[in-house]
Structure formats: C-alpha cells, structure tokens
Amino acid sequence: MRLTILGGGGFRVPLVYGALLGDRAEGRVSHVTLYDEDPARLTAMSRVLRDQAAAAAAHGPAGDGPAVDAPAVTATGDLDEALRGADFVFSAIRVGGLEGRAADERIALAEGVLGQETVGAGGIAYGLRTVPVAREIARRIARTAPEAWVINFTNPAGLVTEAMAEELGERVIGICDSPVGLGRRIARLLGARPQDAWIDYVGLNHLGWVRGLRIGGRDELPRLLADTEALESFEEGRLFGAEWLRSLGAIPNEYLHYYYFNRDTVRAYQEAKQTRGAFLRDQQRGFYAEADRAGAPAGAALAAWDRTRAEREATYMAENREVAGVGERDGSDLESGGYEKVALALMRAIARDERATLILNVRNGSTLSVLDAEAVIEVPCLVDANGAHPVGVAQLPLHAVGLVTAVKAVEREILAAAASGSRADAVRAFALHPLVDSVGVARRLLDGYAAEHPGLAYLR
Secondary structure (H helix, E strand, O other), X not given: OEEEEEOOOOOOHHHHHXXXXXXXXXXXXXXXXXXXXXXXXXXXXXXXXXXXXXXHHHHOOOOOOOOOOOOEEEEXXXXXXXHOOOOEEEEOOOOOHHHHHHHHHHHHXXXXXXXXXXXXXXXXXXXXXHHHHHHHHHHHHHHHOOOOEEEEOOOOHHHXXXXXXXXXXXXXXXXXXXXXXXXXXXXXXXXXXXXXXXXEEEEXXXXXXXXXXXXXXXXXXXXXXXXXXXXXXXXXHHHHOHHHHHHHOOEEOHHHHHHHOHHHHHHHHHHOOOOXXXXXXXXXXXXXXXXXXXXXXXXXXXXXXXXXXXXXXXXXXXXXXXXXXXXXXXXXXXXXXXXXHHHHHHHXXXXXXXXXXXXXXXXXOOOOOOOOOOOEEEEEEEEEOOEEEXXXXXXXXXXXXXXXXXXXXXXXXXXXXXXXXXXXXXXXXXXXXXXXXXXXXXXXXXXXXXXXXXXXXXXX
C-alpha cells in the first residue's frame, strides 16, 4: 500500500511512521510520500524518518528486535505528484503555521476571550483560513486519487472533515487522539484492558463525553464515579474534580475544561509568560534547525525529535492544570492517545477488512437526532472494507445538546463564510460561539484576524 502524508514536514509525522514500522502483516504500507510546501521542514523530517528506519533495521521498531523492512520514503512539494497512486492520504496540515496559531491566541486574549487553536475564537480563525485550503485539497484528491481513502487529522478536525466530505463523501474520516487516550485511562483504572472495553462516547471533536464504559456487558463507569480517590487519580479527573464529574454523570473530553472553567482559564492564559502556540513555535524552530544541521551524526535528528516531543507532552494544557491546582502531569498521563495507532487500525480495517471498533469523526446519518445527516460527529464506529459506520448511541442530555448544537451552528457559519466570502457569515460564526457571546467583540476579532492573516483576505 502507498500512503501520502499531507503536512509531511510536520512534527507528528514520526509517530505515524513509527506505527508503520511496527506493522509486519501482509499488505502493509510499503511506501510513504511526504508532501509539504516548506522544503526545509521536509528535509529535516526526512532525516528523522531515516534515523527511525535505521534503528528499526538494526534493532526492530521498539529497539528489541527483530529487524524490519521500513517503508520507503520520498518527499515532494508537488501536491499532484504526492497524491498519484495513493491508497490512503493522511492530512495533517497547519494553514498559517505555528506563527498563525500564536497570533490567534494573542488577538483573542486581548479581547478577553479564549484563543485556543480549536476552541472558541482561535478555533474559528483557524477554521476560516483552513476550510478553503481543505476544500481545494479534497478536490485535488477526488481528481488525482479518486480511490484513495482520506484520514483527516487537520484541526479543527470535525469541521475540516465535514468540509472535505462535501467533495469526498464517506471516503474521508476524521481521527483524534483525545477520546482514545481518555477511554484508555478509564479502562485501566477499572482494571480492564482498553481493547476489552466498550466506550460509550459521543459529541463533536473536542466536545464529547464518556457516558459509560462496558466491560463484559456491564457498565462500570458508575463504580468509578463513586470513588473520589480513583476519579482524581487520572488527568481528566484532576482537571474537572470528582464533584463536578459526579454532577455530570460522565467524564468529559479534556477540551471541555475550556467551557466549564472558561473565565478561570482565560485569566490563566492572559497571565502566562507565553501562550501555547508561541511556546510550540519557538520550540519547533529549535528542533527543525537542529534536525536540519549538516554533518550531524546518525541518529541526531531522531534524538532531537524525542527530546522535543517529551517537553511538548509534559507542558500540554499547563494553564488548565494551574487553574485546577493539580501541578505537573503524571507519568501515566504522558502517554499520547495514540492517534497514529488509530490511523493504522483504520487503514488495516479498510484495506484488509480487519473489522475494528474505533472512535472517529464521521457523518452523522441518523445517529444523533438533534443534528442533520451531513453533520460530522465523534462517536464509536464499526470499520470494515466499506468504511466507517457510526454505532447507534443514546441521545444527549439537554446540557450537552445545547453545547453540541451551538458549536455545530458555528461550524456551519464557518463553512458558509468560506464558501461565500461573506464577512457577515464570519461575524456570525464568532458572535454565536458560547465562549465569545458578544457581537461587538466578534466584529473586533474578525478585524484583528483579517489584519494579521493574509489567508483571510477572501472575506469582504
């Protein structure tokens, strides 16, 4: 199989390649094409992957043998060349780069609202400049690689998946590591292997809740909710607190902390020395410079990536943890949700008909009655050679319905603005978001973002 990675110079690419190195089954990915508009990033990331392949050839993907044949890697700045012959396309682009993310945060915080990259004003700004690009990529895929399946990790993942589905239909599926990591932590706390648990999870991307976790047909989540010590022993439990989780009767996705503790979080971000986007921008500049250094010894690029990733994971949602008063992340929380493993499981299920159950971003159909059929939601899906099929779920409680429908309405305004170029549609997207709640602020936000981002010049 041939895999194309859009945003192939991006920082998370080695996670995907590492997962491929561990796949030894017949019909595995044999060739990876990296596509990126930045030649320096492509060069640096190619060196990291070369180091990974060398390590796998010598010692096996986990360093403990046996050796494996690594997928061949090519890099290109030509999108059509990258897409030709692809069986799967993994999309992980960042329109505007980390410089754009830092600006999104700064402009929002100056207005006293959240600027996180997928939530609130920052997510809207990111969506407005990403959707037109994602739509064009989807058209290019439909024309150049019409049989390819597209796995979208580009944020805001649900919104971008919905935009690409306008061109690609069911052949684009969105993934996220947040619900995977949350479900894994809960299952282990309850003494079960994650693969043996059924996770009742429903919502939108970065706006979902675990409402049950069935082990052997029995829902064990009430047992966890009754145990304060156990509840506050993992990351989401510490973020939200046992009392609030029991009030909800569910475990929210970590991103709901921005909604439930919004004022506290905005204040913490305003007082921080540096926003998350600015931190990652500076950190990754250092990484790419080191990985691209001529004459560096073998393995140096991979070592630089490992150090950078460890620091990145350790500082994740630091301001939210400060608000919750929970300090640094525990070692058990540093394990990623494993979006690269989800991507590999998804490819296996489709290419080999190895049926799997995965939490994915897919079209709603009739799954949630409060949303229309085309709305992309995040729910458990059964995956086979014909794609991902959402599993029927119980309807949301009213408090969740309010958030889900409000945020989906905002996403629809972003899609409309990106199609029409209408400033009025864009203002509505900002003004209707629960974390903006002011038409005046919405207009100033749009003015600020339009002045900062050339990619928003289409709005008039």
